[in-house]
Amino acid sequence: MSPITYLLAALVALAPFTTAEKLLESTSLNPCIANSKFSATLFNVLFTPNNGTLAFTINGVSAISGNVTAQIDVIAYGLNIYSTVIKPCDNKDFAGLCPMNTGPIDLKSNTVIPQSTVEQIPVIAFSIPDLDGKVQVYINDTDTGAVLACVEAELSNGKSVYQKAVGWVTAIIAGIGLVTSAITSGLGHTNTAAHVAANALSLFGYFQAQAFIGMCAVPLPPIVASWTQNFAWSMGIIRVAFLQQMATWYQRSTGGTPSSFLSSLATTSVAVQKRSLDYLEQAYQTLVKRSNNQNTNAETLQVVTIRGIERVGFRANIEITNIFFTGYTFFIIFVLFVVLAVAIFKFVCEGLVRSGKMKSDKFLDFRNGWKTVLKGILFRIVLIGFPQMVVICFWELTVRDSPAEVVLAIATIVVMLSILAWAALKVWRIAQRSIAMHKNPAYILYSDPVALNKWGFLYVQFRATAYYFVVPILLYILVKGMFIGLAQKSGVTQAVSLVIIEAASLIALSVMRPYMDKKTNGFNIAIAAVNFLGAIFLLVFSNVFNQPGIVTGVMGVIFFIFNAVFALILLLMVLIASVYALSSKNPDTRYQPMRDDRGSFIKSQTQLNVGAELDALGATARGDKGSRILNNGFGSQKARSTIDDDDSSFESEVPSGMQSGNLHPPNGGGHYRDNSYSSQYGQSPTQSSTFMPAAGYNGAPAPGSRNGGGGGYRPPQSASPWQRGAGYE
Template identity: 25%
Template sequence: MFSSLPSISLLLLSWALLSSCREQQLFTSSVTYCEPPETLLIQQFYVAYFPSNHSLSFNISAASVEPNVNVTANLYLNVYGMGPVNVTLDLCNILHGALCPLPMYNFTGADSIPLPSSLSVSIPGIAYKMPDIEAFAQLTLTQVGTGQVKACVQSTLSNGWTTHQPAVEWATGGIALFAFLSAFWQSIYPDSLAPFRFVELFYLYQTIVSSNFLSINYPSVYRSFGLNFAWAMGLFSSSSSTIQQSVTNMRHLTGGHLDDRSSDTAVGFVNRKLSPYNFPGKSALVIPSSSSPSNSDFSVADFSSLAAFFTAPAPTADPSSFKQLSSSTDVQTVTSASSNVLQAGVPIYVSSVHIPTANASTTIFLVSLMVLAITVAIFAVGRVLLIISQRRNWKRTKLERATTAFPWFVKAWFLRVTAIIFAPIVIFALYQWTLKDSWLAVLLAVISFLGVVGAIAFVSFVIIRYAFQKDSASLFSHREYLISYGALFAQYRTSQFPFYLVALAIFFLKAVVIAAVEGHGQTQVILWVIIEAFLVIATLVLRPHQTRGGDVLSTYLAITRLVSAGLFIAFIEGLAVAPIPRTVIAVIIAVMWSVAVLVMFVSILLNTGVQRLWKKPQSVASSPTLASSENSSVLEKGKNGESVTVVRSPSSFSLAGRPINPTPEQNIPLDPRAIQPYPSSSIMLTASDAQSSPRVEHSSVGSSTLGSVLPRRWSVTPSTPPMSLPMSPPMSTSQSSGSAFTISQVSSSPQSPYSPHLRSTPEHGH
């Protein structure tokens, strides 16, 4: 895991170095018809160009189905919105007239051949190194004389480099697994931050994924980068999965009508106005003009090496074979009026992981059920182990504590799981409602939505109700509430404990923006920026975390989200930003997210709690973390309004043993009489009184019943009280029954309110 981790941050910066170790090439990555096929049927079309030896490799299976068709061929190349190649060829002038007219036969061939030296191909070197290059080629066959389009084929080009790397997926998954193991071990300590960092790591992954769901023109490099984190949203690549087939069948049986195709690549179905096509016109193809000049390089080039593939005797045309070829082909027709065109946002993203758009919500529902089932199985095994341990009487005292706290521990982890699946379910449930496809898919979306939202709402109600009935401090001192529900609020300060609702509200509002404002990219980006700005302001103003490091980390992540949302403005279609600047901005955003993932990984390492293996638990008074926390010592009000100091801490309890600081679960106000300052009279105790009477009488000036034997730290100096001091009558039995001594308080000199003969030397600092 650690060896592949650097690929996250260096992924976008090391292409030039890595490409020197790999052969440069350009090849077709997808093929579609840009017009319904009439003359030319294509079953397979793969072409690759290698500049090192100026050669061409191809694997083509096609057929011409109309006799006596003379056509001209227009070749158009689009690279980042630019058209460096747009030439028209007269097929009668090349290949010794072998393609004039088009022969009626099936052509299947695969070979690698050198191109003529007279044919110059000038392609910039960056095209072989830039990941997710945005380029496509279009071949249009137009009938001579009529100008009718007989065939149109579009093929996207790739150089083999992409930001969607299996190594990055495994690295991010490895980080998540490491964070889970650390969180699971550390979750027995309510003051540990490891469980919170585990949940925040998933929030970061899901934020990166959800940033691809807006209706804007994302560059191809950013779409591919976002696919590295699709698994965190519950979207696993499953083009041939039986799950997708079952979901598709379920939708069709319950009124589903949307397209259910999940091809090997979604780029061929992308709206031609979007990347990687960046089409300049309104239509889905470039119509060559009759005045388009022929390229002299093609006209004079010697294609004798290619002519052998086309001069073979043509077999007898069998119309049935052409029909069979047409029905078995995987090449789809994608035009501006096609129903299978993928629009920006959720459709392109989920189709890129081979999940049909209409299947996404049901897929998330099934994945969430699997996660919950795994969680139940883990804790069922834990419960069985506890029962076995109880029957064998292993460390009975600790087992009793573990058995008592086990249900609370289970509640905490189910809360964490619910918080992790909250964003995927809410986003795709709301989006499924807008599709109006299968009634069963909508029903499952409603069930999952109400399930996660209802669970969070119920727990929040319990927490807030208890905080209002008692006070917010009670949430951190009540053992059951701290362990069971602290998974949501324990990392925040006492006064800011509901701040966890802000993170969940952010995802909920984003889901509303994605679903309700679909198709309006500009509005979505503006609302997205407002939401992220609100989070930044709330984090800076409230500073909700108990530690300064937590506030710094949350502020950094919030600013990263805000900046990335602001840069999305360049992707709005209406602004028509050129493809190259858009790509540069996309690379910057991807690098920002990569650095954020690395920062989260470092934070997880720092909160692994390894030091607990050799360090003893610190008391509340000696713990620097708790001493600096707001929860270490707070000033509270007693029943009669007196101010009392109560010491408490979120880390007072531990599942591993007895409480570190045995604080009562409820704040008990102290007796105000026991904490009153000494009056303006000194306290003097004679040696004779101390020897003759076990009780001390209170004077009329003031008295205090301490209720216990004076500790050794009190030093007594013999002194003779003034004879003029009037003595008060002795206390009644009921008044003095709780006292071991009676301390007489007498007036002292005006210069000092306290007698110098009695001093307190406490053994411990308070």
């Protein structure tokens, strides 16, 4: 099979349909004029063209009396494709409306439509998923012709691109990419790990961008709303029954008033909810709130409209007041799951090594410094969850579900902003010191394990000279998320702002090209281009141009097609890269070495042990001095360059009893020479254009130093000073 055949087959798999039978149905009836004198509490219509049968059940309330006529218009994608006039007094199926009386109305019918009428319905009405069609019925006075009521019913052909399987597949492949990068990094393939992780994170960001579009308060075409709903999981909007009960309890116990829209819908339109959750949004538009005495007057009916974040939450079958708590809880669950998974993997590896089922050099760096690796992973999770938390936390400030949830939202966004801002500041300071000392930011950013383990998650995906680009990325996410969360009352404002933001992002990426290589730059520029195109479509959907309905309908279909194809391509790229990384003996051969020479600064323990003597000779030739070595607290030695002069803000890197002025090895051997990069310690390392770690980094004193010779202390061969991985997983 050709690649195009695979592509088309996968595209079909991305958009499964709920049924192969041709049908048109509607489960809601909305008023389309002010002061309409007819409303329905239950509305079910089903038309099957194969046998031409039209079955409907209508329970409604009327304030109309007298003889009427009904004008019916069928509209698809903004075009009026069918129109007819029905006179109830001339049609036995509507004899109950001749004449029409005030009060409750119950209608049931099962009629056969003439084949000539069926043939007038376009084929696309039965084939395109999430049909953008509706039926409008104008009830006119027979004598005067005045419009007494207008109702419209949304049509569905039973096919939708919103499928839970799509969400599961996209989430699993994105997760595979992140897990693969962690495994390959542990195996020593740092170049592969960096590429796979960068692409997986960019893919995850694209999914969040699609969810952002669905969260905008813009009247989206049905196919667009359904497509973007597939990515609601990336924002933590996932329904779990017990979690909804917990959210309701928490809100009540903290002074809030939970909504009960789903339960009200069940009591007023039970048949609709039992059929399919796909129709909840349409049914919710005609949600009926009855008075305590169950009056049947038309004036007691109330139409409720949902949009934006509320629409996404409701389609996920989540009460509107539970959306924030659900998203927040899933973020916390994700953090705890990762911590548990890393801890379990650590002890499994140790058990396999002790039992002899795994070589002792496998995942050696991870096993020696798994706590440091875990810290870097947690920092990266904060970065992944930042877009989600920005949106729901700022949105919570506008809806205020309960005082406790408002406080929780404020505290969460302040903490996350503080963590990421502090990390970005540390990266900038480290890079500036490296530039001042070595004329190259990559030297300390990649050669110092403290810097790489703590802050590598912010800069490893960029080239060394673009280490600062994480700041524009964070500002981009923050501003975009604030518009989504705070401007839910104005869809036009959101659409215009997203066009400006996405255009600025695309221009910046295209001009600066900050990522590590051409392929990664192309990957991210393509995502930025698609996001910008999606923002333009969103602006059109907001109806700011007052375009014909057919334009909106067609652009909705186009939006789905190009995003489905693009998402499929990205998924295949990440999946293929992950499979190759896990199956190849040396996956690094697939990627060219970085031009910033970061590979020269990241060495595995095996490389260091084999080439210790050669490194020492190289250090002598370059005139490098030994670097001071500190014990990192879990059995391995760590090179320090005193760049992290305020480490105490997170943790102390120097164990007690080890003072900077009197450094001794753990076994009481020869003294280490304190040769950090401070002017008070004398000459700085070489500042040539090509930098290699000094011999002191691998534990072997440089020849000619005070500790040179056989009496000097040498760290154990099994311990690694390069606790890699935190910057990649």
